[in-house]
Amino acid sequence: MQQTILTSFKSYVSQEQLFDTSQPILLAVSGGIDSVVLTHLFSKADFSFAIAHCNFQLRGEESLRDEHFVQQLALRYQVPFYTVRFDTHDYTTAHKVSVQVAARELRYKWLEEIRQQQGYHFIATAHHMQDNVETVLMNFCKGTGIAGMHGILPRQGHIIRPLLFTQKEVLLDYGKAEQLDYVEDSSNTTDKYTRNFFRHQVIPQIQSAFPGAVTNMAGTIHRLKEAEILYQQAVVVHKKRLLVKKDNTWMIPVLKLQKTIPLQTIAYEIFREFSCSPSQTEQVLALLGSESGRFVETATHRIIRNRQWLLITALEEEDAPVVVIEKGQSQVKCKEGQLQLRAVTLPHISASLNIACLDAKQVQYPLILRRWKQGDYFYPLGMIRKKKLSRFFIDQKLSLPQKEKVWVLESGKRIVWVVGMRIDNRFKITDSTKEMLLLEWTALP
Amino acid sequence: MQQTILTSFKSYVSQEQLFDTSQPILLAVSGGIDSVVLTHLFSKADFSFAIAHCNFQLRGEESLRDEHFVQQLALRYQVPFYTVRFDTHDYTTAHKVSVQVAARELRYKWLEEIRQQQGYHFIATAHHMQDNVETVLMNFCKGTGIAGMHGILPRQGHIIRPLLFTQKEVLLDYGKAEQLDYVEDSSNTTDKYTRNFFRHQVIPQIQSAFPGAVTNMAGTIHRLKEAEILYQQAVVVHKKRLLVKKDNTWMIPVLKLQKTIPLQTIAYEIFREFSCSPSQTEQVLALLGSESGRFVETATHRIIRNRQWLLITALEEEDAPVVVIEKGQSQVKCKEGQLQLRAVTLPHISASLNIACLDAKQVQYPLILRRWKQGDYFYPLGMIRKKKLSRFFIDQKLSLPQKEKVWVLESGKRIVWVVGMRIDNRFKITDSTKEMLLLEWTALP
Numbered sequence: 001m002q003q004t005i006l007t008s009f010k011s012y013v014s015q016e017q018l019f020d021t022s023q024p025i026l027l028a029v030s031g032g033i034d035s036v037v038l039t040h041l042f043s044k045a046d047f048s049f050a051i052a053h054c055n056f057q058l059r060g061e062e063s064l065r066d067e068h069f070v071q072q073l074a075l076r077y078q079v080p081f082y083t084v085r086f087d088t089h090d091y092t093t094a095h096k097v098s099v100q101v102a103a104r105e106l107r108y109k110w111l112e113e114i115r116q117q118q119g120y121h122f123i124a125t126a127h128h129m130q131d132n133v134e135t136v137l138m139n140f141c142k143g144t145g146i147a148g149m150h151g152i153l154p155r156q157g158h159i160i161r162p163l164l165f166t167q168k169e170v171l172l173d174y175g176k177a178e179q180l181d182y183v184e185d186s187s188n189t190t191d192k193y194t195r196n197f198f199r200h201q202v203i204p205q206i207q208s209a210f211p212g213a214v215t216n217m218a219g220t221i222h223r224l225k226e227a228e229i230l231y232q233q234a235v236v237v238h239k240k241r242l243l244v245k246k247d248n249t250w251m252i253p254v255l256k257l258q259k260t261i262p263l264q265t266i267a268y269e270i271f272r273e274f275s276c277s278p279s280q281t282e283q284v285l286a287l288l289g290s291e292s293g294r295f296v297e298t299a300t301h302r303i304i305r306n307r308q309w310l311l312i313t314a315l316e317e318e319d320a321p322v323v324v325i326e327k328g329q330s331q332v333k334c335k336e337g338q339l340q341l342r343a344v345t346l347p348h349i350s351a352s353l354n355i356a357c358l359d360a361k362q363v364q365y366p367l368i369l370r371r372w373k374q375g376d377y378f379y380p381l382g383m384i385r386k387k388k389l390s391r392f393f394i395d396q397k398l399s400l401p402q403k404e405k406v407w408v409l410e411s412g413k414r415i416v417w418v419v420g421m422r423i424d425n426r427f428k429i430t431d432s433t434k435e436m437l438l439l440e441w442t443a444l445p
Numbered sequence: 446m447q448q449t450i451l452t453s454f455k456s457y458v459s460q461e462q463l464f465d466t467s468q469p470i471l472l473a474v475s476g477g478i479d480s481v482v483l484t485h486l487f488s489k490a491d492f493s494f495a496i497a498h499c500n501f502q503l504r505g506e507e508s509l510r511d512e513h514f515v516q517q518l519a520l521r522y523q524v525p526f527y528t529v530r531f532d533t534h535d536y537t538t539a540h541k542v543s544v545q546v547a548a549r550e551l552r553y554k555w556l557e558e559i560r561q562q563q564g565y566h567f568i569a570t571a572h573h574m575q576d577n578v579e580t581v582l583m584n585f586c587k588g589t590g591i592a593g594m595h596g597i598l599p600r601q602g603h604i605i606r607p608l609l610f611t612q613k614e615v616l617l618d619y620g621k622a623e624q625l626d627y628v629e630d631s632s633n634t635t636d637k638y639t640r641n642f643f644r645h646q647v648i649p650q651i652q653s654a655f656p657g658a659v660t661n662m663a664g665t666i667h668r669l670k671e672a673e674i675l676y677q678q679a680v681v682v683h684k685k686r687l688l689v690k691k692d693n694t695w696m697i698p699v700l701k702l703q704k705t706i707p708l709q710t711i712a713y714e715i716f717r718e719f720s721c722s723p724s725q726t727e728q729v730l731a732l733l734g735s736e737s738g739r740f741v742e743t744a745t746h747r748i749i750r751n752r753q754w755l756l757i758t759a760l761e762e763e764d765a766p767v768v769v770i771e772k773g774q775s776q777v778k779c780k781e782g783q784l785q786l787r788a789v790t791l792p793h794i795s796a797s798l799n800i801a802c803l804d805a806k807q808v809q810y811p812l813i814l815r816r817w818k819q820g821d822y823f824y825p826l827g828m829i830r831k832k833k834l835s836r837f838f839i840d841q842k843l844s845l846p847q848k849e850k851v852w853v854l855e856s857g858k859r860i861v862w863v864v865g866m867r868i869d870n871r872f873k874i875t876d877s878t879k880e881m882l883l884l885e886w887t888a889l890p
Contacts, residue, residue: 140585141651143661146672149594197654205650206586209642216588226707227591230679231672237682238675262671 005166005174009041012165016154023121024048025160026082028111029073031066034126036073036182037171038163042124043077049124050080052114054107056088058099059186066183082114100195108159115158127152127161130168133217134198145265150225167214235269242270250274250312257310258288274301274312284310323369334369336405337443339419344438347429354442356417358427360435364412369419372406378415379425389418396421409439450611450619454486457610461599468566469493470605471527473556474518476511479571481518481627482616483608487569488522494569495525497559499552501533503544504631511628527559539835545640553604560603572597572606575613578662579643590710595670612659680714687715695719695757702755703733719746719757729755770812779814781850782888784864786812789883792874799887801862803872805880809857814864817851823860824870834863841866854884 012018019025027042029035029051042049053070055063067083074081091102111123132151139148154164163171175182206213238260244251252270260266263285271281275298283296287305295304297315304311323332331340348357376389393403409417417423420441429436457463464470472487474480474496487494498515500508512528519526536547556568577596584593599609608616620627651658683705689696697715705711713726720743721729728741732750740749742760749756768777776785793802821834838848854862862868865886874881 137585140582140665141655141658141662143657143664145665145668146591148665149669194654201654202647202651206647209639209646210586212588213586217586219588220585220590220593223590223710224594226710227672227676229707230683230710231675233682234675234679237678262674265668265671265675 005037005170006041006044008165009162010045012154013045013162018155018160018162019122021045021047024050024119026050026052026111026115026118026120026123028107028123028125029053029070030126030185031069031073031183032126032185033171033175033180033182034128034163034168036180037174038124038126039073039077040174040178040180041162050074050082050118050120051077052082052111052123053084054103054110055083055085056103056106057085058088058103062186066185069181069183080118082118084110086110112158122155122158122160124160124162126163128163128166128168128171129214129218130199130203132164132221133214134195134203136217136221137202138194138198145268146224146228146231149221150228151221153225235266238266239270242266248313252310252312254288254305254308254310271298271303274303275299276303321371325365325367325369327365332369334407335444336407337419337441339369339409340440340442342438342440344436345434347433347436348438353422354420354440356423356439356441357429358416358423358437358439359429359433360437361433362411362427363416363437367416368410369407370410372403372408372418376408376415378408378418378422380422381425381428383425389415392418392422450482450615451486451489453610454607455490457599458490458607463600463605463607464567466490466492469495469564471495471497471556471560471563471565471568473552473568473570474498474515475571475630476514476518476628477571477630478616478620478625478627479573479608479613481625482619483569483571484518484522485619485623485625486607495519495527495563495565496522497527497556497568498529499548499555500528500530501548501551502530503533503548507631511630514626514628525563527563529555531555557603567600567603567605569605569607571608573608573611573613573616574659574663575644575648577609577666578659579640579648581662581666582647583639583643590713591669591673591676594666595673596666598670680711683711684715687711693758697755697757699733699750699753699755716743716748719748720744721748766816768814770810770814772810777814779852780889781852782864782886784814784854785885785887787883787885789881790879792878792881793883798867799865799885801868801884801886802874803861803868803882803884804874804878805882806878807856807872808861808882812861813855814852815855817848817853817863821853821860823853823863823867825867826870826873828870834860837863837867 013021025042025047027035027039027049029039030053039049039051051070051074053067055067057063067085071081071083086103086106088099088102088106091097091106092099095102095105097105108123114120115123136149136151152161152164154161174180203214210216242252242257242260244253257263257267264281267285268276268278268281271284276284276296277298280296280298284303287294287296287303287310290305292305292307295302297303300315302313302315304313323334325332325339325341329341331338333339343360344357348355350357372389374390377386378389378392379386380392389406389408393406398406406421407419408415409419411427414426415424416427417439420443458466470487470492472480472484472494474484475498484494484496496515496519498512500512502508512530516526516528531548531551533544533547533551536542536551537544540547540550542550553568559565560568581594581596587593597606597609599606619625648659655661687697687702687705689698702708702712708730709726712730713721713723716726716729721741722743725741725743729748732739732741732748732755735750737750737752740747742748745760747758747760749758766779768779770777770784770786774786776783778784788805789802793800795802817834819835822831823834823837824831825837834851834853838851843851851866852864853860854864856872859871860869861872862884865888
């Protein structure tokens with residue numbers, strides 16, 4: 001006797017321990033057949049749920065139609081409904097990502113917010129077996145390691161996929177049998193995206209020749225997912241064997257690493273934790289045959305060959321980007337230079353922009369020496385209107401690297417001095433000034 | 446600067462340590478572009494080699510044309526040439542396998558014979574990157590574990606694949622540039638076989654959309670091959686942890702197995718060594734929740750739940766497949782029946798094929814009772830020419846299961862009796878016979 005999809009659904013949920021069925025779940029519903037069936041199954045199984053819908057505003061009227069459709073669906077099931085409209089195209093421009101990546105990022109971020117705010121235990125999506133097979137085939141063709149072969153996970157953080165056990169066909173049949181209404185996403189039926197190429201061309205072609213292919217591939221994926229667990233277990237053993245920590249330095253014995261099998265993969269797994277890209281990993285492996293003193297520098301670490309060891313040290317942290325100056329301190333340092341402070345009673349006249357002389361009465365301690373940031377403004381000496389630093393830099397014709405090195409001195413939230421460039425008008429020496437603060441900036445090479 | 450294929454070929458051979466380049470290698474050459482380029486590269490690199498060609502006699506004149514082409518090739522390179530003609534269709538019938546399986550089995554068996562007889566260190570085949578990608582994609586679609594994802598190995602036993610690093614395209618370009626002659630296999634250009642479906646349809650489709658796909662897939666395969674090594678390392682650790690041997694019994698603690706992660710894969714890896722099929726492995730896992738005394742029986746072992754243990758014992762060995770009969774023994778047994786022997790002086794006439802009467806003078810002891818095997822022949826009673834048993838069975842219209850149960854009685858390397866069927870002409874009673882050996886076979890139910 002063939003199991004009904006409802007039975008299979010319930011046993012998949014319990015077998016994979018996806019969630020405690022008394023907990024309320026937030027369903028991500030686009031309005032397509034997959035998520036409509038998911039909703040129907042949650043209702044039939046008497047699970048507690050709410051519906052969330054994202055309108056990506058990519059398909060004009062059609063996007064609006066879908067939003068209304070899902071709203072009606074929530075009304076019909078009498079469950080809470082959450083919806084949002086995204087400027088997806090704006091996001092793609094601002095973050096320089098594809099429409100698909102933008103939609104995914106926006107969707108998961110918003111769903112997670114709703115989940116936390118409203119107290120749902122998990123977010124459920126309607127991914128099914130075909131989605132999974134598409135993902136893995138795509139990764140396989142794009143080039144991946146074993147982590148790219150496990151496909152879509154049934155449970156990942158706060159996201160669950162309770163339909164992964166079943167095929168699209170089955171969902172369609174069920175929708176028909178239960179006379180479920182749903183909407184069609186017109187972008188699904190074009191070959192606009194890589195995924196759709198696999199969905200509409202590659203996989204149907206394979207399945208026309210081998211009807212069991214999707215199920216078989218899903219079986220392969222399941223076994224590779226288990227294989228990945230074993231892979232990770234073995235990686236842990238190798239790391240323990242190879243990495244020694246001494247003070248702030250990780251050490252790896254060269255001979256031991258050289259003899260490690262499989263060398264490339266273990267090196268990749270070890271060094272990626274020190275921000276090594278795959279090509280940098282090859283450079284690190286080249287160190288095994290090089291002389292002492294050679295090194296590879298990643299974004300965060302230096303890996304240096306030292307006799308029979310590779311030594312891994314973190315790159316120096318930048319100086320604290322904020323230096324606090326208490327009253328009486330005569331000197332402080334930061335990455336780009338040092339600042340000397342001196343109380344004087346006679347005004348100091350200098351042509352050097354690295355010397356500033358302020359009215360000490362205006363200055364509040366502690367002073368703060370910090371890098372400038374977007375939004376900073378000040379009243380440039382000689383002006384009565386405030387000016388944004390970004391604007392001031394344009395006037396000064398600063399290059400990008402020059403701008404990046406600018407520090408400011410702050411007194412009670414007011415900028416006193418754009419160091420080495422201009423003091424603030426409010427701190428200038430006036431006729432009534434009695435005590436002065438003399439500042440001298442020395443840039444480091 | 447682009448590496449030439451010859452340079453890449455040589456560095457691949459050394460990097461993968463395929464063979465010591467002073468050793469002579471036997472090249473499997475079909476006459477197609479791949480193996481023709483392989484031959485040319487071996488010659489250019491000044492490696493020592495010979496050429497072997499299999500004629501599967503599947504394409505009539507074309508097969509003959511290829512055989513002659515490769516023979517000429519060997520002449521041109523002035524290297525030893527070995528060739529063979531197979532009755533591939535006969536083999537498919539006799540072994541109930543596909544043409545592709547038949548061809549593969551015949552080819553590798555024969556190549557290995559030549560290699561051993563003639564003292565070549567390795568057999569080299571011309572498999573390239575596309576072949577590898579096809580194999581893995583096919584396995585992926587048919588359903589496989591991690592072992593099915595490593596693809597064609599650069600070195601496996603005595604077989605090496607020195608062209609795995611390169612794409613078909615590159616071989617074609619090289620053949621063109623070097624003006625190499627080669628033959629086209631007409632069966633390659635049809636979609637007759639699964640492989641050709643992937644070769645001519647699936648992969649070109651993917652590659653038309655993603656030109657880097659084949660290279661990327663080859664990269665994935667390489668990484669999965671390394672992942673498999675780690676997988677195996679972790680499996681070994683789990684086996685050590687779980688299996689205890691006591692006398693002739695393997696023992697596994699139930700609780701420890703239950704807690705193992707990933708359970709299914711580890712169970713599969715452990716129990717397949719005791720001939721468990723994947724579905725039997727599931728039955729074994731069910732034993733973890735069953736009462737004492739339940740068991741699963743595989744082809745070779747019984748796995749029984751005994752309190753907090755699984756006990757694994759070998760099934761009784763089959764009767765020795767060879768029974769030695771010394772002079773004077775009156776009865777012996779084997780799996781399919783028992784044989785009684787008696788010296789008589791009067792000829793025994795019987796219509797039963799289970800009774801045989803021989804000239805005792807011709808019989809040498811010890812007699813051997815054993816299963817028949819391929820290559821056996823005898824002189825059937827009444828015939829002066831010898832006949833292969835396989836042929837004799839066809840004449841007798843024996844089914845495959847019937848054939849499998851046939852025993853023969855042997856005397857000094859000569860078959861005396863095909864038990865229950867026909868005696869050998871050389872042992873028949875003649876006018877000069879004085880003493881006789883009466884044999885009676887009783888088949889067991």
